[in-house]
Amino acid sequence: MDGKQNIPRPTARRLSLYLRELVVLLSANRTMVSSKQIGALLGLTDAQVRKDLTFVGQFGHSGVGYDVRKLHENLRRILGRDLIWNAALIGAGNIGRALLSYRPFDELNFHITSVFDSDPGSWGLVLNKRTVQPISELETTLENSGVRLGIIAVPSHAAQGVADRLVEYGIDGILNFAPRRLELSTDVIVSNVDFTLSFEQLAFQVAQASHLSPDKEIDDLSR
Amino acid sequence: MDGKQNIPRPTARRLSLYLRELVVLLSANRTMVSSKQIGALLGLTDAQVRKDLTFVGQFGHSGVGYDVRKLHENLRRILGRDLIWNAALIGAGNIGRALLSYRPFDELNFHITSVFDSDPGSWGLVLNKRTVQPISELETTLENSGVRLGIIAVPSHAAQGVADRLVEYGIDGILNFAPRRLELSTDVIVSNVDFTLSFEQLAFQVAQASHLSPDKEIDDLSR
DNA sequence: TTTTGTGAAACGCTTCACAGCG
DNA sequence: CGCTGTGAAGCGTTTCACAAAA
Numbered sequence: 178m179d180g181k182q183n184i185p186r187p188t189a190r191r192l193s194l195y196l197r198e199l200v201v202l203l204s205a206n207r208t209m210v211s212s213k214q215i216g217a218l219l220g221l222t223d224a225q226v227r228k229d230l231t232f233v234g235q236f237g238h239s240g241v242g243y244d245v246r247k248l249h250e251n252l253r254r255i256l257g258r259d260l261i262w263n264a265a266l267i268g269a270g271n272i273g274r275a276l277l278s279y280r281p282f283d284e285l286n287f288h289i290t291s292v293f294d295s296d297p298g299s300w301g302l303v304l305n306k307r308t309v310q311p312i313s314e315l316e317t318t319l320e321n322s323g324v325r326l327g328i329i330a331v332p333s334h335a336a337q338g339v340a341d342r343l344v345e346y347g348i349d350g351i352l353n354f355a356p357r358r359l360e361l362s363t364d365v366i367v368s369n370v371d372f373t374l375s376f377e378q379l380a381f382q383v384a385q386a387s388h389l390s391p392d393k394e395i396d397d398l399s400r
Numbered sequence: 401m402d403g404k405q406n407i408p409r410p411t412a413r414r415l416s417l418y419l420r421e422l423v424v425l426l427s428a429n430r431t432m433v434s435s436k437q438i439g440a441l442l443g444l445t446d447a448q449v450r451k452d453l454t455f456v457g458q459f460g461h462s463g464v465g466y467d468v469r470k471l472h473e474n475l476r477r478i479l480g481r482d483l484i485w486n487a488a489l490i491g492a493g494n495i496g497r498a499l500l501s502y503r504p505f506d507e508l509n510f511h512i513t514s515v516f517d518s519d520p521g522s523w524g525l526v527l528n529k530r531t532v533q534p535i536s537e538l539e540t541t542l543e544n545s546g547v548r549l550g551i552i553a554v555p556s557h558a559a560q561g562v563a564d565r566l567v568e569y570g571i572d573g574i575l576n577f578a579p580r581r582l583e584l585s586t587d588v589i590v591s592n593v594d595f596t597l598s599f600e601q602l603a604f605q606v607a608q609a610s611h612l613s614p615d616k617e618i619d620d621l622s623r
Numbered sequence: 624t625t626t627t628g629t630g631a632a633a634c635g636c637t638t639c640a641c642a643g644c645g
Numbered sequence: 646c647g648c649t650g651t652g653a654a655g656c657g658t659t660t661c662a663c664a665a666a667a
Contacts, residue, residue: 187659239625262599279494366602376505445637448637461644462645463647464649629664632659632662633658637655643648
């Protein structure tokens, strides 16, 4: 087998996490690692890790574990991390600016090559070496730019419009920071980053935990 | 029944989304809404919506749908959105600053009441009305502050240390923006926002889609 | 021994399909 | 009728448990 069957979403997510740990192991000069050890690093069972890794191919060694270098290399290839990903950022507000100087992106072959905004006041501003352009220049700038990904960092109400323009241009994928579902006709791939939802889920779980604790006070304080 | 059984995670997530839509419906003065209509707004089936709403309690009306106001009110209560949530932000870098002025939080009863950073250069800075404090003041500032949530927006390598201090203080929940798993001894609730992972998953899916569709040009390598 | 790879069982969530009710 | 609420079926993922390998 060759890891060619469809990879389940939860597995794909974890593969990224495995790759992260493998990078650490590599730079620590570790040569072998077992499923149990990987699992321990991430709070997963060894069985889970092994099952996931069958999608990458099987080159573990019974009694020994996996070759760190080989596993790293294969994971990189499968996850598309051996490619360079150029992205256009739309929205030069607070979130957009944070992304422009977000360090972890630098190590991942992810490059934000251009920045667009609808606010004339921002046009011409140079943020981390990239000049903010009017959004009207989106299509002409992206033409033949090699940009396959779009990052939407505009207010909610403007997100759908931006998405439509990106799709029209022929974008392959969208990273959406607006707390809103994007309605997309074609088979463009979308990944959502929704702070608000994360915050709401956190509050919900905390509220629930408080109610479930032996003392069922509703207007309680922290212990 | 009373909506008291444990709510599955996927359902809890969607309940937040339903609440979002209900707010819109409310402000549009809609009084009734059917599961089918809610589903259409979010790309879900009507059955899914109805099943989810049984966890909120049953007050839908056969042949008519759900009372928007009543549903909204109950969802708010169940999701803990009728409470005020105070949070401490640790890390006044790019992401932290973006969060301090993140508009959507304003409407959610989420308040960042204090900001801490380890960089002396940032101490005393006033960001959106909040003064950056040295992280050494974390414990004394939070004491009796009503803060139950912590937001970690520091570099990866510092995240675990910050988490440990928050746990020691007695925090109830942590919103973690560092692309790293937090190891937490106690039953503190964590919600992760991992840009990097989202970006990686997007790239993976796009790469996979390209390989699967014959028409896409592949600047491929390796095998 | 230790650890992989994997069928099979268990689990959890979604979808189906329909009785019941206004 | 139209729409809810819900058992039951279906499906995808995780966990179990063990033969095989070194």
